[in-house]
Every structure is written in C-alpha cells, then in structure tokens.
Amino acid sequence: QSKTPSKIDNVFQNYSHSEISRDAATIKNSVVMHLTATFLRTPANMDSGDAYLASAFSVRDRLLQRWNMTNEYHDRVNAKRVYYMSLEFLIGRTFDNALLALELRNEYSKVLGDVGFCLEDIIDEERDAALGNGGLGRLAACYVDSMACSDYPGWGYGLRYKYGMFQQQIIDGYQVEAPDCWLDSPNPWEFPRPDVTYPVKFYGHLVRVPDSKHRFTWESNVVYDAMAFDVPVPGYGTNNVGNIRLWSCKTNSLFDLNKFNAGDYAGATGGQVAAQILTDVLYPNDNTNEGKELRLRQEYLFCSATLQDIIARFKKTGKPLSELPDLAAIQLNDTHPTLGIPELMRILLDDEALTWDEAWSIVTRTFAFTNHTILPEAMEKWPVPMMDKILPRHMGIIYDINLYFLQSVEEKFPGDRDLLRRISIIEESNPQQVRMAFLACVGSHKVNGVAAIHSDIIKQSIFNDFVTVQGEDKFINKTNGVSPRRWMNGCNPDMSALITEAVGDRTWINDLTKVKKLEDHVADDDFRARWSAAKQKNKQRLADYILSTTGIKISADALFDVQVQRIHEYKRQLMNIFSVIYRYHCLKQMTPAERAKEISRVVIFAGKAAAGYWVAKQVIKLINSVAEVINADAEIGDVLKVVFIPDYSVTAAEYLIPASDISQHISTAGTEASGTSNMKFVLNGGIILGTVDGANIEIGEEIGEEQIFFFGCLAHEVGDFRHYLRFHQPKPDEALQTAFDLIQNNTFGDGAIFQPLIDSVLRGGDVYLLSVDFPSYIQAHKAVEDAYRNQEEWVTKSILSVARMAKFSSDRSIQEYAEEVWNIEPVRVTN
Ligand code: 8GP
CATH class of the missing domain: 3.40.50.2000 (Glycogen Phosphorylase B;)
Structure with missing residues (x-):
C-alpha cells in the first residue's frame, strides 16, 4: 500500500502552476542536466542524437507542467470528457510540434546554435511514431490535436505497438518490408504508468449468477495485464494539453518459475510470448480487413482496458453510473473498437449489477460511431465460433443486443422477414458472422460518414435499412479536417509567415477562418512574389530530400x-x-x-x-x-x-x-x-x-x-x-x-x-x-x-485557394462533433 503525504507544502503546491521558464540560461541548464543525469553523456562527447534527446526531455519538462495542470483542472471542475477510441494514431514527430505549441522554437534554436548544432538537424534525429496505416490513423492524430487546441477535454485511447507501420525498402524496384523498431532508443514522448494496469480475460466459461437474467460470472485463467503509457498532445496557444493513452501488454507475472526450474525454458516464457504478441504489431492493412484471431484479441485487449479505465475515472466523481453519459462521450474510430459496446454492457451488468435496460440506456447515450470506408473488403466481420471461443461473455451479450433489436424491428415492421435477415447483427452465413458495423450502429446514438458524398452513400447502401428503422436523424455527416498546426505552420514556415503578415497576427493558426484575409493581397505584386518564392524554396528543399533519399537529381x-x-x-x-x-x-x-x-x-x-x-x-x-x-x-x-x-x-x-x-x-x-x-x-x-x-x-x-x-x-x-x-x-x-x-x-x-x-x-x-x-x-x-x-494566373489560384480553405481545419470538424455528437463544452484551463 503506497502512502500520500499528509500535507503539501508550497514548493509542491506551486510546482505545476508556475510559468514555463523560457530564458536561455535556464533552458541551457536543463538541457545539460538531462544530457548528464538522464543520459550519462557530457557536453564534450555529445552528438546530435544526444542533443535531440536532452533537448526533447527538457521541452517535455515544460510541457508536463501544463499537462498536470490540465488533468488537475478537469478533475476539479468535473469536466465532461470525450474519449476517441482508435486502433491507430499516426502521430509522426512530436519535438518540433511541442516547440511550436510552447512557443519555444527560437529559444531552443539559439541554445543549440550556441553549442554548434542546427535545430533542423536535431529535429531530424526524431523517429516517427507510426502507429497507423494511413488516413484513418492520421485523422485521429489531427483530431486529438484539435481537441487540445480548442480547449476540449479530450483523450485518445489506442495501443502502444512495439513495431509500428513497417519500413518500406525498395530493392530491385520491389517493395520489401522491414520491422519498424521505433522504440529502440528512448522515447521522450511517453510516460509509463505501471500503476494504471487492468486485467483482461480471454476464453473460459460462464456461470450465471443465481436468480439473475443477465448477470454472469466469467471464469477464465487466461488473464493478461494491459498497462498504460501516456503521450502528451500539446495544445497551441492554450494551457490545455491532451493525452493519448496507449496500452501495452505487461508480461512479467506470466513468467513460469516452476517450468524454468524444471529446465523447460521455452515453456517458462511461453505465456509471456503469447501475451506480448498482442501489442507487438500494428496490422498493416489499409481499407482491408483480415479476420485473424490475433487481431480480435488485440481489439478486445484495447477495448477492455479502455472501458475499465473510463469507468474507474468516472467512479472517482462519486456519481451514479446512470450519469456516465453526462461526463463521458466515446467516439468509435471505425469498427475496430466496437467491442467497447459489449464490454461496457458486461461491466455494467456483471460487475455493477445494473439491469439490462439501465445498462443499454447508458451505452447508447455514450457511444457514437464513424464509418471511414465503404469498400466491401474492409467490412469487419468475425466468425461466431471464433468470437464464442475467445470472448464467450461478449458473444452472449451480442446475441441479446441483437435479439432486442430485432424484436423492436419486428414490432415496427411486422412480418418483414427479409428485413430482419438483412439488418441482423448476425449474418446467417456458414459459419455465422458478427457484422461489426451493424453492432456499432445499434449501440451508438449517432453514426457519421467523413465527407458529404460518403455520408450520403452509406445512408443509401450499408445503413439503408437502419435509416428506415431508426430514422434519418441518427445518420449525419462530419467532413474531415486537418490540423493547421502541423500541416501549415509546422511544415510550411515561409508561407505561414506570409499568412501571419496578411492576417496581422498568428491567431489564424487556431482560427482558420482568418485566412480569408489573403484575398486582400492577391493583387499585391510584392506579396505574390514572396508567395511564389516560398513555394520555390519548398520545392528546392524537396529536391534536396529526393536527392538524399533516392540519388535522383x-x-x-x-x-x-x-x-x-x-x-x-x-x-x-x-x-x-x-x-x-x-x-x-x-x-x-x-x-x-x-x-x-x-x-x-x-x-x-x-x-x-x-x-x-x-x-x-x-x-x-x-x-x-x-x-x-x-x-x-x-x-x-x-x-x-x-x-x-x-x-x-x-x-x-x-x-x-x-x-x-x-x-x-x-x-x-x-x-x-x-x-x-x-x-x-x-x-x-x-x-x-x-x-x-x-x-x-x-x-x-x-x-x-x-x-x-x-x-x-x-x-x-x-x-x-x-x-x-x-x-x-x-x-x-x-x-x-x-x-x-x-x-x-x-x-x-x-x-x-x-x-x-x-x-x-x-x-x-x-x-x-x-x-x-x-x-x-x-x-x-x-x-x-x-x-x-x-x-500569374497560377499564383492567383494558389493564393485564392488557401484563402478559402477554412472549412478544412480539423478545428471545425471537432467543433461540430462537440456540438452535435458529444455535447461537450470547451474548458479553459487556468490555475
Ligand atoms: C480512410 C479513407 O479511405 C479516407 O478516404 C478518409 O479520408 C480517411 O479514412 C479518414 O476518414 N480509411 C481508412 O484509412 C481505413 O479504412 N483504414 C483501415 C485500416 C482501417
């Protein structure tokens, strides 16, 4: 049992509320401190890799202050939080993004320059966090960025894959895949939380709780521990720092000492290997689905740990579970996290002893679901026998969800057997399959597509019957967006400087409607010349990059x-x-x-x-x-x-x-x-x-x-x-x-x-x-x-286009989700 101090003195009290130190001397001291104390190097023998790590740790110290303040504040005011559940977060690099968010880029550039390093080279030392395939994973990263920058209390939940997206080599013109060992060197942007660990069960059998209809005890001795790693999401222009909580399978307790002592070394570590593999690799498929058993277990580990964590946090408020939807909104990023729905049912029924109706009402008010593709090969389905073997309790809950759902359909459209067959969560194939998109739809209060045409198409195709049965209002559009922090200010400094000049200040970075001002400059020759020069410089930078990566001039x-x-x-x-x-x-x-x-x-x-x-x-x-x-x-x-x-x-x-x-x-x-x-x-x-x-x-x-x-x-x-x-x-x-x-x-x-x-x-x-x-x-x-x-005309097109693109900021998307789906308000974090 660990202890907490009986009183907190002023030094501790003020730590997280103090201003971030920005003066060169303090920054230099903190870099040197990390260089020597965290990495056991000295200024005399540091290389650019050491300089990156020491600087990154020093920046993260500054970020941490705001991060602690954010979480403390949200807890204090009981803020409603949104949880973005995604099997993918394609984050990329964090160092430069954090420097820009904290407005410390010039300061670090100077400090590093003083000892002979160029900031750009140091930035290049960071490896991408590539925990995603493509569009869906990058969208998740833009969305948590926008939540942070727009002051929404938002968390991402995902998996901490040991191997992210594979590295692509081209050999003799062919793609060859190599593992992405991104965690080989220290990662400044994650915080292990061994105290935040949850048991996750697989297989086993069920015992009905006497005298109950929907309550079971799930007995199994295959239990893995999911441990949290937290990744900060720096908000630009705000104290708000978001969080992505990534789960990793913890394996130490699975070491079998008896087998080891008996000389069975492979057997001694067998349990560890079986557990660890769950969070070892990102499935590298984009817009396709492979019904692999390991993937199902991966998805469940993720969903179970996440829902247990959300419930644990909610319970700290002391409020009754019926109020969960007032303090938590959960967004399912495609169907991959859909097991969260039966998992929350399981917790509410079996652990919390709620009735079916109470539990179902909480679930459907909490979850919402985004579809990202209509390609048939991407539709997730799981064979019933596989689901029944690995997750017997969830299979039972899914049957019941389906039964009550089909009963409600039958009531509305009596005798329409073909409709029941088409709309059932269980597909009557051989073997039967669980249709995850239907489960997600039935368990959510809102379903959205990601652009206007796509939202229309899903209403006419995959969810056509659901529109008839559940009404049109449930099916909405939320056109995607991208973060102006990374995709303008971060990657295109020269063009961004011109926009800042046109707008008058840097506020456009968090309010993209202001770029409209560029239209006033479209006829200004000097401005146009500088606009072209910025593009030309970026082209030269890319030409250099291509020369260095491919040898092509x-x-x-x-x-x-x-x-x-x-x-x-x-x-x-x-x-x-x-x-x-x-x-x-x-x-x-x-x-x-x-x-x-x-x-x-x-x-x-x-x-x-x-x-x-x-x-x-x-x-x-x-x-x-x-x-x-x-x-x-x-x-x-x-x-x-x-x-x-x-x-x-x-x-x-x-x-x-x-x-x-x-x-x-x-x-x-x-x-x-x-x-x-x-x-x-x-x-x-x-x-x-x-x-x-x-x-x-x-x-x-x-x-x-x-x-x-x-x-x-x-x-x-x-x-x-x-x-x-x-x-x-x-x-x-x-x-x-x-x-x-x-x-x-x-x-x-x-x-x-x-x-x-x-x-x-x-x-x-x-x-x-x-x-x-x-x-x-x-x-x-x-x-x-x-x-x-x-x-001349081309430059006009270019300037006018940027001026009219405000809609495609992910800040706009997130505001729409907040208002129409999550029902959450921004919370300005202060001391
Ligand atoms: C993508 C869509 O293909 C893309 O059009 C869209 O912009 C993006 O999602 C974000 O909404 N879909 C996927 O990336 C996808 O389905 N990925 C599978 C690996 C799950």
Whole structure:
C-alpha cells in the first residue's frame, strides 16, 4: 500500500502552476542536466542524437507542467470528457510540434546554435511514431490535436505497438518490408504508468449468477495485464494539453518459475510470448480487413482496458453510473473498437449489477460511431465460433443486443422477414458472422460518414435499412479536417509567415477562418512574389530530400506533380503511371525543338502497399521500372522525371506537401470516403487534379471550380459502367493502348511481369474504370499544363485557394462533433 503525504507544502503546491521558464540560461541548464543525469553523456562527447534527446526531455519538462495542470483542472471542475477510441494514431514527430505549441522554437534554436548544432538537424534525429496505416490513423492524430487546441477535454485511447507501420525498402524496384523498431532508443514522448494496469480475460466459461437474467460470472485463467503509457498532445496557444493513452501488454507475472526450474525454458516464457504478441504489431492493412484471431484479441485487449479505465475515472466523481453519459462521450474510430459496446454492457451488468435496460440506456447515450470506408473488403466481420471461443461473455451479450433489436424491428415492421435477415447483427452465413458495423450502429446514438458524398452513400447502401428503422436523424455527416498546426505552420514556415503578415497576427493558426484575409493581397505584386518564392524554396528543399533519399537529381524549376498515399487499386496509381508512359511516348515522338517547348515535369509517387496485396506491390514495381528507363533517357533529360520516394511517412509528407504544384486525388468516383491529403495540399498552395469524389467535391465548392481540375465519371454513373464492363470487353483509347503496347514491348523490362496489371483492365472487368476515365484524365493533364504556363494566373489560384480553405481545419470538424455528437463544452484551463 503506497502512502500520500499528509500535507503539501508550497514548493509542491506551486510546482505545476508556475510559468514555463523560457530564458536561455535556464533552458541551457536543463538541457545539460538531462544530457548528464538522464543520459550519462557530457557536453564534450555529445552528438546530435544526444542533443535531440536532452533537448526533447527538457521541452517535455515544460510541457508536463501544463499537462498536470490540465488533468488537475478537469478533475476539479468535473469536466465532461470525450474519449476517441482508435486502433491507430499516426502521430509522426512530436519535438518540433511541442516547440511550436510552447512557443519555444527560437529559444531552443539559439541554445543549440550556441553549442554548434542546427535545430533542423536535431529535429531530424526524431523517429516517427507510426502507429497507423494511413488516413484513418492520421485523422485521429489531427483530431486529438484539435481537441487540445480548442480547449476540449479530450483523450485518445489506442495501443502502444512495439513495431509500428513497417519500413518500406525498395530493392530491385520491389517493395520489401522491414520491422519498424521505433522504440529502440528512448522515447521522450511517453510516460509509463505501471500503476494504471487492468486485467483482461480471454476464453473460459460462464456461470450465471443465481436468480439473475443477465448477470454472469466469467471464469477464465487466461488473464493478461494491459498497462498504460501516456503521450502528451500539446495544445497551441492554450494551457490545455491532451493525452493519448496507449496500452501495452505487461508480461512479467506470466513468467513460469516452476517450468524454468524444471529446465523447460521455452515453456517458462511461453505465456509471456503469447501475451506480448498482442501489442507487438500494428496490422498493416489499409481499407482491408483480415479476420485473424490475433487481431480480435488485440481489439478486445484495447477495448477492455479502455472501458475499465473510463469507468474507474468516472467512479472517482462519486456519481451514479446512470450519469456516465453526462461526463463521458466515446467516439468509435471505425469498427475496430466496437467491442467497447459489449464490454461496457458486461461491466455494467456483471460487475455493477445494473439491469439490462439501465445498462443499454447508458451505452447508447455514450457511444457514437464513424464509418471511414465503404469498400466491401474492409467490412469487419468475425466468425461466431471464433468470437464464442475467445470472448464467450461478449458473444452472449451480442446475441441479446441483437435479439432486442430485432424484436423492436419486428414490432415496427411486422412480418418483414427479409428485413430482419438483412439488418441482423448476425449474418446467417456458414459459419455465422458478427457484422461489426451493424453492432456499432445499434449501440451508438449517432453514426457519421467523413465527407458529404460518403455520408450520403452509406445512408443509401450499408445503413439503408437502419435509416428506415431508426430514422434519418441518427445518420449525419462530419467532413474531415486537418490540423493547421502541423500541416501549415509546422511544415510550411515561409508561407505561414506570409499568412501571419496578411492576417496581422498568428491567431489564424487556431482560427482558420482568418485566412480569408489573403484575398486582400492577391493583387499585391510584392506579396505574390514572396508567395511564389516560398513555394520555390519548398520545392528546392524537396529536391534536396529526393536527392538524399533516392540519388535522383531533379530540377526545382520543373512542375512538381505528386501522388502520395497508400497504394491501392481504388486510388488508381496505375492510371497515373499509364499516363506517364503515354507522356513519355509523346515526348519521344517530338523533335528536340518541340520538346524544348514542353513544360518540364517531375512525377512523384510515394506510398506503402499492404504486405499481402500483390497487385499493389506490382504497381510499385511498374512505377520503379518506368522511372528507371525514363530517368536514364538522355534525350528526355529534365523534361520528364519519375520518382518513387521509399518509406512514405508523416515526416516525408511534411517535405512533400508544401512543395507540390499539382497533386493527384484520382480515386474512382464513390470509392474514396473523404481523403485528407487533398486538404493538406490545397492548404499549402498546391492545386489539385482529381475526380468528383470524397472531399474533393467540397474543396471545389469552397475554393471555386476555377481553382481545381476535375475529370472522370460521376459516382452515380459507376454502377452502370461496371455492369457494362462485366459483359463487354473494355475499349482502351489510343493513349491507353499506347501505354499497354510500350509495356508489352518490354520498354520497361520484362513486360510479362506487368501483364496482370494490364489484364486487370482488359480481362478483370476494369472494376476501377481506368479505361472509362483515361481520356478525360489525359485532357485534364493538358488543362493543367495550359494553366501552369500562365504563372500569374497560377499564383492567383494558389493564393485564392488557401484563402478559402477554412472549412478544412480539423478545428471545425471537432467543433461540430462537440456540438452535435458529444455535447461537450470547451474548458479553459487556468490555475
Ligand atoms: C480512410 C479513407 O479511405 C479516407 O478516404 C478518409 O479520408 C480517411 O479514412 C479518414 O476518414 N480509411 C481508412 O484509412 C481505413 O479504412 N483504414 C483501415 C485500416 C482501417
């Protein structure tokens, strides 16, 4: 039993409430203190890695003061908190973000400069926290940032994967995956909380509590401990510091000393290995779902620890559990955390002895659910026998939830058996499956999509019957947004300085509606020149980055044409590389004099393919093979270059996005739920070439159609095209056929390797409609070039776009969630 002091003296009392020390001497002392006392180095033998760690620890000391103050304050005023449950948080780096939030960047730059280090180099020592795959995980990181900056009491909950997103190496043009050992060196941005540990059960059997209908004792001897690690989320311009609590499996107590003593060394550690693996790896699939047993156990460990923690915190208020929805809102980031619903039911029924109705009322007022994709391959389903074996109590609860739900449907629509079959949480297949999206929907009071078109589509497709049964009001739209702190102020300092000048101060960073002021400067020649110069500098920075990561030398005077995102058939990187091949062909037909008049272009790709996604990996190989031939073609020179940047990451995006002239967001209409990089590119003065899909549509509405290049068929036409192509051979236009011919003629190495990619269009039904959209895509590229020739107009487009992008700040998204879903208020943290 640990003790707390009987009285707290002034020194302790004032610690967390004192001002952050900013003077150079104090900062220098604290860096040296960490260098020597935390890392056992001396100023004489420190390298830039040591300098990073010592500085990061010193910054974190300053952050901690606010962090403690925030939690103390929220507890004191009983603030309602929102809990964002997500299996993914794609955080990236924290050091620079924290320096900017605390407004200490200049101070640290000076202190480090005094001892001969450049702050940028020190920042480069930090490894990304890559605990996510792509859009969904990065959105979670932007959302906790916005909660912190907008003074909402918000926590993220996730898993502390020992290996994050795999590192992508390119060997002989192919993707090769290597583990991401991001925790090999000390991580300044996490705090182990051994005191915050919860037991999580698996398997076992159930014993009904005598005389009760819904109360069971779950007996099992497979029990793992989930331990908390806290990650601070610095709020810019506020004392509020958010928290991401990540769970890790604790294994020490699972060591079997008896087996060890008997000489069975493997057996002695077997239990530890089985437990640890639960939080070892992030599943590297984006927009796909693999029904792996380990994944189910991972999801449950996460949900159980999180719900136990939320209940423990709530209980400290001394209020009755019926008031949980007044103090806690839980957002499910896609279906992966859906087991939180039956887990909260289990706690309320079995541990707290509430009735079913009391418990269900609390659950449905607490949870809300966001859907992020409609791709069928991403829909989470778990075989009933698997769920029953691993989580027998939850399977029972899910049956009961389904029973009561179907009873209510039957009452409203008597005799409609087909409706019951369609809407049931249990799919009647062999074996039966638990449909997690339906469970999430039934257990939540609000369900949202992530852009207007996507929210409409889910109402007409997957949740169509639910709209009929539960009413339209439950289904809403919350268009995604991105953080202006990281995606403007952090990654694009020169453009940000210009915005600050136009706005008059830095308040736009937390209130993006102020960027509207840029419109007043669009005719100011000096301003325009500096705007272009900022872009040019970012392009040079990217050219240097590309040279150092790939060895390819590109000219910063070329048009930078960027497509960076997960490699997936629906995103159509294949269509892009086909168009590059066609372009190469056209350039080869020209005389040198004609070629000299063309706009020089660098086509840049980056992105990872899921390890088991063969087609996506072949696309990477094709891009690299094409790049190799074109880049070595002396006749073409700088007129066309193709680059595949390996190991795409948040940090790589921070180099890429501010440097783009044109970026491509070219999913088949109706397949990209929202996209968020489209927002980032436009917020950095880039122009987008895209389909009428996801958030592209709303971006076009906000900035005006003259500022965006749309092409391709519309979402409502896709069904008919697909239907046609199931029965008819696609007819590639001349341009696409030329690209096929060049590949088949072995222009880019053995063409046979790539035949399956061509066949996906010609013989596989062309599911993503490349043959349909290709002609308008080539037209759109021409329109881009024509526009780019007129640099004056291009700069106007660039400035006007940024000026009109306020809607796409994640602060706006979070405010909408707070008001319409979570019912929480901002709380200004003070002493
Ligand atoms: C993505 C969507 O594909 C993207 O359009 C959207 O902008 C983003 O979510 C944020 O809402 N979906 C996923 O990343 C996704 O489904 N990931 C699976 C790994 C779970």
